[in-house]
Amino acid sequence: MIRVSLPYHLRNLAKVGSEVELEVAAPVTPRAILDALEQRYPMLRGTIRDHVTKERRVFLRFFVCEEDWSHESPDKPLPEAIASGKEPFMVIGAIAGG
């Protein structure tokens, strides 16, 4: 089971806790996780990545095992720690503005 950590406002929007668990078939990639997330929680479509281009929204980041994966290919396989559920795939809201 994949674990996904969401920022405060998206938790409220999806009416979930700090983490959600998702079934994601191998290979586990950022795109596969976000597809599964948006399928399970359609209200999140467009809030993490663009509806059409699927580009990450600029004020969001993806953290993986203490590394910034925001600029990695969305089709790059994630580490085993993510695929096994040992570590969460973290969607982070950038600290910006007031």
Next chain:
Amino acid sequence: MSKVRVLVGTRKGGFILTSDGKRNSWEVSGPHFGGWEIYHMKGSPADPNRIYASQTSGWFGQVMQRSNDGGKTWEVPGGGSVPGPESFMNPAPNKFVYDTSAATGKPMTTHQFYDGKPHPWEFKRVWHVEPSLTEPDTVYAGVEDAAIFRSTDGGASWHEMAGLRGHGTGPRWQPGAGGMCLHTIILDPSDPKRIWIAISAAGAFRTDDGGEAWRPINKGLHSQYIPDPNAEIGHCVHHVAMNPKRPGVMFMQKHWDVLRSDDAGENWREISGNLPTDFGFAIDVNTNHPETVYVVPIQSDSLHYVHEGKMRVFRSKSGGNEWEALTKGLPQSNCYVNVLRDAMAVDTMDPCGVYFGTSGGQVYCSSDDGDSWSAITHDLPEVLSVEVQTLP
């Protein structure tokens, strides 16, 4: 006795203020969607418990919310869990995509940017939601960059009414200081095919065929800040108001100047008269007296706060030109707040209730046509919009 429900959109959430018909004692609920910008909330005239809200964020983009119980609970239309992959992406909640199809979109790729250069259309947010007068599941959305969208499934999916951007002047539109927003949508209760809209800083436009064909209606507007002050488009219209009992008589607050039209926008004439300044954003019309108009003069386009540090609503009972300051109950010193374009509303009671919200978080109410005012609440976040529902 009737009740009123005031829907307040703020920079950090939505609030719902309710009172009985006396409009003296209020209950405040909220924040709904705390921390998000709520640009606008408006109830369906056909089903007052149906309320639509535009929830937006620089981080997370645009979300549309809908309530079916008068604002007690909310849902993202089309946002329920989808059981299987076959239905993935259908519906697509919160999806606002410009129509660029050859068949209906008359492909529109650019407008003018601040520097006068072509710039691609980019969706940013929904400024205004306008529920249908007759169908609870039909709702219009005015968006930035300027376009009008329509949903006929309760907000679950949205489709651009592309004839507006495609009618011919779109490539010459430019943004105002607040962005190129379509902020005003007025539906004609006497003609379901007639819609008025306004855009900063392109001007006012009208369709007479339900949204297929649109044209500018800016004759009589004079704006010295554009190269041709009398141009067909390019005017920074801040807001337009109409008493639904008298369709076609329109009142406009332009960047500078207050104007009226008695022929559905074909011709406008200035009615600023004795206003201390005719810059402003908000304008509205008394429900029971269609020649009674309210504005809130703002010092200038460089100083976005009320004139002379006094919170004054100005009222004309003669359809313009002769204005009186309404001050009873409003701060008359050291007041430096703004009242934004969608932050004034009127109820349908008699005497008419008039409401407005400020950039300082106050929401004021008058239950006597504007003669006297009191603050419903003082300390909300910056108020972006105010709407009111009169309930049985």
